[in-house]
Structures are given as structure tokens and as C-alpha cells.
Amino acid sequence: MGPVTSSPTAQQGGSSRDAAQRLLAELPPSPAVWCSGLRKRYRRQTAVDEVSFTVGRGEVVGLLGPNGAGKTSVIKILLGLVRPDEGEVLLLGRPARDPRARARVGYLPELFRYQPWLTAAEVLALHARLAGAAVPAGERRECLALVGLADRAGDRVGGFSKGMQQRLGLAVALVARPEFVVLDEPTSALDPIGRADVRDLLLSLKERRVAVLLNSHLIGEVERVCDRVVILDKGRVAASGTLPELLGRRELRLRLDGVTPEAEARLAAAGQFTSSGDSFTVALPVDPDPATVPDLVADLVGLGVRVHAVEPGRISLEERLLDILRTGSEGDRR
Numbered sequence: 001m002g003p004v005t006s007s008p009t010a011q012q013g014g015s016s017r018d019a020a021q022r023l024l025a026e027l028p029p030s031p032a033v034w035c036s037g038l039r040k041r042y043r044r045q046t047a048v049d050e051v052s053f054t055v056g057r058g059e060v061v062g063l064l065g066p067n068g069a070g071k072t073s074v075i076k077i078l079l080g081l082v083r084p085d086e087g088e089v090l091l092l093g094r095p096a097r098d099p100r101a102r103a104r105v106g107y108l109p110e111l112f113r114y115q116p117w118l119t120a121a122e123v124l125a126l127h128a129r130l131a132g133a134a135v136p137a138g139e140r141r142e143c144l145a146l147v148g149l150a151d152r153a154g155d156r157v158g159g160f161s162k163g164m165q166q167r168l169g170l171a172v173a174l175v176a177r178p179e180f181v182v183l184d185e186p187t188s189a190l191d192p193i194g195r196a197d198v199r200d201l202l203l204s205l206k207e208r209r210v211a212v213l214l215n216s217h218l219i220g221e222v223e224r225v226c227d228r229v230v231i232l233d234k235g236r237v238a239a240s241g242t243l244p245e246l247l248g249r250r251e252l253r254l255r256l257d258g259v260t261p262e263a264e265a266r267l268a269a270a271g272q273f274t275s276s277g278d279s280f281t282v283a284l285p286v287d288p289d290p291a292t293v294p295d296l297v298a299d300l301v302g303l304g305v306r307v308h309a310v311e312p313g314r315i316s317l318e319e320r321l322l323d324i325l326r327t328g329s330e331g332d333r334r
């Protein structure tokens with residue numbers, strides 16, 4: 001038999017494989033999470049219903065909703081801990097149950113307990129090993145310092161307060177250099193300083209392009225750190241979008257007396273309004289014409305209304321959330 005030479009077809013195969021690999025390398029990385037059409041029922045209880053959303057790389061997304069809305073169920077499905085009845089999940093571009101994807105994900109569960117006989121440093125070492133990551137001891141110490149537990153590294157977890165255990169949980173979620181971090185109520189046991197620390201920590205993760213999914217009932221916290229919000233209600237996505245998209249609606253708060261039916265019609269022409277006693281709130285378009293407010297006030301005065309106060313404002317995420325949950329849907333639902 002003569003020497004083995006690669007045939008032109010094999011060379012072509014090789015070069016097209018190289019070209020395909022180059023093309024793949026140039027593609028933007030897959031999102032941290034992509035999920036579509038998730039459904040989960042527990043007996044007669046629908047916990048998750050047609051849920052689809054994405055968390056991009058480096059994005060901080062807030063998952064909001066009332067008790068029982070399905071937030072933890074969605075998180076468990078995304079992490080491959082609960083199998084959905086329907087729907088698909090890709091975690092860092094791989095199926096959620098793929099250990100290679102899960103090794104790159106940090107998770108702080110809502111309810112957790114670490115082995116009380118281990119020290120904080122041992123818990124971190126254990127979790128780094130479980131994730132298959134070779135994290136040097138110095139880096140593990142830094143991780144404890146990041147959550148304010150530097151001086152408790154050698155203490156047994158059984159003697160930790162609830163807040164200290166939650167701080168340790170955060171360190172566990174971060175120790176294996178994750179690309180995606182899921183935090184289920186990370187500040188429920190923390191004091192105000194601890195909450196501020198977590199806020200700084202989330203901002204530093206954002207800077208490092210680590211994606212975060214944050215489930216929290218502390219709406220102000222979500223409003224400060226999240227790029228985007230997904231609101232769940234009765235297992236469904238009631239609304240989602242960036243904060244400017246969700247809070248885009250501007251409001252005008254007025255204190256008026258002598259409001260006649262004509263004046264009410266004029267208010268309604270400016271935007272949908274609600275009233276309580278002498279307080280009127282008009283929902284303005286996202287980008288109102290600069291003349292909208294002075295024209296409205298001039299017309300109201302012309303109609304004999306006495307204008308005591310005019311206060312422009314933007315609604316808070318909390319108000320928007322309550323609005324969405326009370327009306328059960330959202331006008332500009334995405």
C-alpha cells in the first residue's frame with residue numbers, strides 16, 4: 001500500500017470544517033438563558049404557564065411577581081432541577097440538564113442549609129469542587145471577603161446567623177466563577193447594609209459581564225440594579241421589558257377644584273385620568289409634546305377650574321407592578 005495522502009475531498013472537508021469553526025467562533029455567545037413555552041402543573045395547580053424569556057450575557061434581569069406567581073418554579077426549571085411538562089430551556093447555549101452548562105451557573109436558592117459542622121471556608125471549598133472548578137484558596141478567601149465574611153472563614157456554619165448564612169450562600173453562588181448567577185431572594189435575611197452590599201455586588205457582576213437573574217420582592221432593589229424585568233402573575237408572563245419600556249408612561253398629578261364635566265373632558269383629552277377628591281392623575285404618553293402640560297393648565301383655568309398644584313412625574317416600578325397585577329394585563333405587553 002502506498003503512503004497515505006489526504007484526498008482533495010478530505011482537504012476540502014478539513015477546510016470547510018475550519019471555516020465552520022471560524023464562523024462559530026465569530027458568532028455572538030448564546031444568551032445566558034433562553035426559554036420558550038415553559039409549562040408546569042402540580043396536580044391541579046398550574047405553576048408555570050407558557051413562559052418564555054431570555055437573559056442576555058452581562059444582563060441583570062429581575063423576576064417579579066406576587067407570592068405563588070411561579071418565580072421559584074421557573075428558576076428550578078431553568079436550572080434543570082424541575083422537569084417542565086412542556087417547553088424548552090437553553091442554559092449558556094446547552095440543554096439545562098447538561099452538567100457542562102450547570103457547572104458555569106451559580107445559584108442561591110430561596111431556602112438553603114449548609115452542613116452546620118463545616119466552616120465557611122470548607123463550604124466554599126466543597127462547592128468549588130462540586131462545580132469542578134480549580135479555585136485557589138486565595139480566591140476563595142476573596143470570595144468570602146466580597147460577602148463580608150472574611151473574619152468568619154474558620155467558624156462553623158452552625159453558629160451563623162440567618163443573614164450570615166445568606167451571605168455565605170452568595171459566596172457559594174459566586175465561588176466557581178460562574179457566567180450566569182441565579183439569586184432567589186438574596187437579601188431576605190439581610191440588614192440594610194447587607195442589602196447595599198448585595199447591590200454593589202450585583203453591579204460588579206454586571207461590570208464583569210456575568211448575567212444575573214434576580215428574584216426579589218424588594219422592588220426598589222430591582223429598580224436600582226436590573227436592566228430588564230419579567231413580571232409573572234399566576235404562572236404567566238404578565239409583562240416584561242427594560243425599565244424605560246415598563247416605566248415609560250409619564251404622569252401628571254394635579255390638585256384642582258371647580259372641575260366641571262367640560263374640564264373632565266379636557267383632562268381626558270390629555271390622557272386617561274383617575275381622581276380621588278381634589279387629586280387628579282393624568283397618564284401622559286411616553287414622550288409628551290412639550291406644550292401638553294401648559295396647554296392643559298391654561299385650558300383648565302379658561303374653563304373656570306382653580307389649579308392648586310401641578311406635579312409631573314414618572315411612576316415607580318412598584319406602582320407599575322401593582323398596576324399590572326391589579327388590571328391583570330398590560331397595554332404594551334411584550
Ligand SMILES: Nc1ncnc2c1ncn2[C@@H]1O[C@H](COP(=O)(O)OP(=O)(O)OP(=O)(O)O)[C@@H](O)[C@H]1O
Pocket residue numbers: 042045046047065066067068069070071072073074
Ligand atoms: N413541589 C410542589 N408541589 C406542589 N405545588 C407546588 C410545588 N412547587 C410549587 N408549587 C405550586 O406552584 C405555584 C407557584 O409556586 P412558586 O414557589 O413557584 O411561586 P413563587 O412565585 O416563587 O412564590 P413566592 O414569592 O411565595 O416564593 C404555587 O401555587 C405553589 O403552591
